[in-house]
Structures are given as C-alpha cells and as structure tokens.
Amino acid sequence: MLAHIQGALDRQEVDVLREAMAQATWEDGASTAGANAGEAKRNEQLPPDSEISRALGKRLLSSLLANPAFVSTAVPLRIYPPLFNRYGVGDHFDPHVDNAIRGDAMTGARIRVDLAATVLLSDPDEYEGGELIVEDIYGSRRFKPPAGDLILYSAGSLHMVTPVTSGLRLASFLWLQSMIRADEARSLVCDLDESIQELAPRVGADDPDLRKLATVYHNLIRYWGDA
Known part of the structure; x- marks a missing residue:
C-alpha cells in the first residue's frame, strides 16, 4: 500500500x-x-x-x-x-x-x-x-x-x-x-469506502444500493480483520 x-x-x-x-x-x-x-x-x-x-x-x-x-x-x-x-x-x-x-x-x-x-x-x-x-x-x-x-x-x-x-x-x-493486515485487502476496503463516500451525496443515504455497499464494506472488515 x-x-x-x-x-x-x-x-x-x-x-x-x-x-x-x-x-x-x-x-x-x-x-x-x-x-x-x-x-x-x-x-x-x-x-x-x-x-x-x-x-x-x-x-x-x-x-x-x-x-x-x-x-x-x-x-x-x-x-x-x-x-x-x-x-x-x-x-x-x-x-x-x-x-x-x-x-x-x-x-x-x-x-x-x-x-x-x-x-x-x-x-x-x-x-x-x-x-x-x-x-x-x-x-x-x-x-x-x-x-x-x-x-x-x-x-x-x-x-x-x-x-x-x-x-x-x-x-x-x-x-x-x-485492523486489516494484508495490504491488498486493505486497499480494496479503502476503495470501496471512497466509492461509498462519493455516491452518498448523489443518491442519498437511504438509497438501497448504497446501503448494500455499506453492508459489504463492514462485512469485509469483519472478514479480513485479523488483529
């Protein structure tokens, strides 16, 4: 990274x-x-x-x-x-x-x-x-x-x-x-978070697809987190 x-x-x-x-x-x-x-x-x-x-x-x-x-x-x-x-x-x-x-x-x-x-x-x-x-x-x-x-x-x-x-x-x-040891996994989580932050003002926080992305983001941290 x-x-x-x-x-x-x-x-x-x-x-x-x-x-x-x-x-x-x-x-x-x-x-x-x-x-x-x-x-x-x-x-x-x-x-x-x-x-x-x-x-x-x-x-x-x-x-x-x-x-x-x-x-x-x-x-x-x-x-x-x-x-x-x-x-x-x-x-x-x-x-x-x-x-x-x-x-x-x-x-x-x-x-x-x-x-x-x-x-x-x-x-x-x-x-x-x-x-x-x-x-x-x-x-x-x-x-x-x-x-x-x-x-x-x-x-x-x-x-x-x-x-x-x-x-x-x-x-x-x-x-x-x-919280995420592997560089590759951490980079993917960071990219996903940036996408969520960019989309939120355009589609609104209640957008169902945005909520799905946020769910994926948090679950990836749970899955890859090994600290």
Whole structure:
C-alpha cells in the first residue's frame, strides 16, 4: 500500500507544531533506527519519551484520527506514539525496512507494524534534497510534498530519505497496526469506502444500493480483520 493524503494537517496545526519544535531540545535520531538501520541513519529527533514529544504526538494523532481519508486508508487499530525528526545539511536515512514489532518503553504496549507514515512539516522550498523514496510494486516513488501532507506506506517497503543539501526538513513519523493486515485487502476496503463516500451525496443515504455497499464494506472488515 502506498497513499499520499493531501492536507492531513491544516496550516494552523503545522505552525503550532513547528513553533513548539523550535523551542525543543533535540537528540541523535539513531535510537529509533532499529538494530539493522542505525549506521544508515543520520538525523535528529525529539527524545521519544520527553514531555514535549508526547504532547505534540497526542495533538498530531488527534488531528489524523479526525481525518476521514487517513482513517479509511489505514483502518488503524493501534498507533505507536508519533515521533518528530529534523534533517539538516548532510543528514539522510539510507534504504531500509522498518522493524516488524515496536514496543513503547513508557506504556509497555507492543504493536505489529503494518504501516508507516511520514507527515511533512516543512514546505519543499525550505530545503534541498530530503526526498522520501518508497519502493512498491510499481517501482520507486519519490515524495517531497507540502507541509501537512502525509505519505502512508507498507512498513515492509524499502524506503529512504535522500541527503539534505541545504535548509532544514521537519517531519513527524509514526507506525500503525491496522485492523486489516494484508495490504491488498486493505486497499480494496479503502476503495470501496471512497466509492461509498462519493455516491452518498448523489443518491442519498437511504438509497438501497448504497446501503448494500455499506453492508459489504463492514462485512469485509469483519472478514479480513485479523488483529
């Protein structure tokens, strides 16, 4: 699965997050790289267990869960607390695959990592380089979207952030366990939900065919949900 959700955060929310991040203390980003990716990663992050990281993560997550496109695409069951990073000149993250399991030291919660998401908090004209590249069945996809956009992709996909050559790239990143494990099934459910949302204003919520589609949608989640 690979999805680009435009405007997942509005500009006001982006500005609030950035203002708080500007006052924060940062640390080496290697602590969340995983055992196989530490040497390939060079950036900074807000300390994951710090008060500011947790507070900003809760705020960001509240906005994402209120976004119908995000919920429809991810079908989230559990979400690892969002983290925040920044890439300065020379920073990068070489090609890697995310760990399959993530544990939160503060709560003891563990999740199976089905999906990863990157929320950009800098606009493209604020930095050079720093593209997110994700490999999927169609080849390499490159992303450098406006601040507030979210890129959602399978955590098992090979992905990277190219070296930043000027400016500063700010972002949030998070991992999710979906109610539907299989990418193909999740994509079909998402497509069906989008069709329902498009049809509803035209035919009315009481349309019998629309109700049938909605029934199929909910039963597919019951059938494919294995979390």
